Amino acid sequence: MNFLKNIFKETSSEESESSKEDVKYFELDKMEQFDEIDEISQSKPVVLFKHSTRCSISRMALKQFYTEFNYPEEKIDWYLLDLLNHRDLSNEIASRYNVMHQSPQIVVIRNGKAVFNESHDSISAEDLKQFT
Template sequence: MDFLKNIFKETSSNASENSKEDVKYFELNKMEQFDEMDEISTTKSVVIFKHSTRCSISRMALKQFDAAFNYPEEKIDWYLLDLLNHRDLSNEIAHRYNVTHQSPQILVIQNGKAVFNASHDSIAAEDLKQFT
């Protein structure tokens, strides 16, 4: 899992240009992406993984989630949020989707609304099957 070793070590401009062929996720790093994600969520599920790069529990949850995440791009888009660098985006998630902030945390967005969320050791990629 080379991308986990390098997670968030790229410059923001390079990371935001990653294609799905390079990595499984898109980096959530701009407020404007919320409207894009809400639009995407009308045709397929959008997963947001909120990750604290300083937290060992978050690191372990992300590693397990990544190992088990095998959903095709046609069914689910995965966005990864670095909480430490983008706390404002985490606050927007709590407000926009009416969820309590947790870390680590995943949310599933459909039709612009959070239809599922889990945190800490309750995060499991297999829970996403119901949203494909």
């Protein structure tokens, strides 16, 4: 969670901070995780969020997604990719799941295949309801 806290540096209220602590995500930072993601996606959807730490649009999209994402982990998993530090993993997402690279971008994986993707201001946690 430190990654997200450092991005947002929010101190608005204890209540909003504590609700954000409940959001569970995994950092996507190793190529080996793709086999794990494909395996998990056999039983529930996996959301990959590609984020550029230098892009204000990406920061805003991530903040909105992070604030709105409230799906229980037994229904959906969320992986966050720091695009600037792991461009090779972003390239793997494009290649493996046959989606054009965008940033910011969410890609939903089911049964080892991309079934949904959105980018920029079209990113919405609400769109994920169809997968739960």
